[in-house]
Amino acid sequence: MKDVFGKALAGYFNKDLTPYLVQRDDGLIDEQDIGLYFTKYSQWKDYEKEVLKYAKGKALDIGAGAGRHTLYLQNRGLEVHAIDISPLAVEVMKKREVKNAFVMDFKKLNFPDNHFDSILMMFNNFGLAGSIKATKKFLKTLNKISAPKGMIITTIRDPYQTDDPRHLAYHKKNRKAGKPIGQVKIRIEYNDETGDWFSLLMVSPDELKDLIKDTGWRILKIIKGGDGNYGAVLEKLSN
Secondary structure, eight states, rough: OHHHHHHHHHHHHHOOOOOOEEEEESOOOEEEEGGGGGGGGGGHHHHHHHHEEEEEEEEEEOOOOOHHHHHHHHHHTTTEEESOOOOHHHHHHTTTTTTSEEEGGGGGGOOOOTEEEEEEEEETTTGGOSHHHHHHHHHHHHHHHEEEEEEEEEEEEEOOOOOOOOHHHHHHHHHHHOOOOEOOOOOEEEEEEEOOOOOEEEEOOOHEEEEEEEEEEEEEEEOOOOTTTTEEEEEEEEO
């Protein structure tokens, strides 16, 4: 594993402000500020703050990055387990005093059944599985490891909230291929090093409602933002 994203996090933590790039498979390249992963609570969007109010009990932060959400909940007194596939991200989290940080692939979660009251998938991590089918399967896994009144807390980019011709052309290409418009294939570049391609799924609130059918979850709250993103809280259905 190249761990390009982890190197970007570690670089920023060590005062290297070099941005990282996100390259889409149609050639589009966006420059990103790695500092977003280190922002303080006062800098967060309102919808992000609102969904986190629902966090309770024992929590799992999937794809925790630099641990900003974990640290916030930890400071609120919650027991939080932060996981990331990046060893360098986990190192950064530990240096930032995250108490429980582990290198773990979200596809290979190693936790007991009925274990977590809250599961966080922030900053588009809800779509890490990369497709509708894989996300449904993942949600069933999360249902298994969540407590009877468990919740999923997430923030998602609504792919329909754009008028950028480059994104609209990508949507058209996806429709033609029979894919959701918000399913993208991307890779990360940092300091002349390029990571592996991976798929990410972004869905609108209406698509989210359809996606979670038959996965053991239902929507409790949708909080829309003014920047094309929104927060969502899902609650576990009673067996």
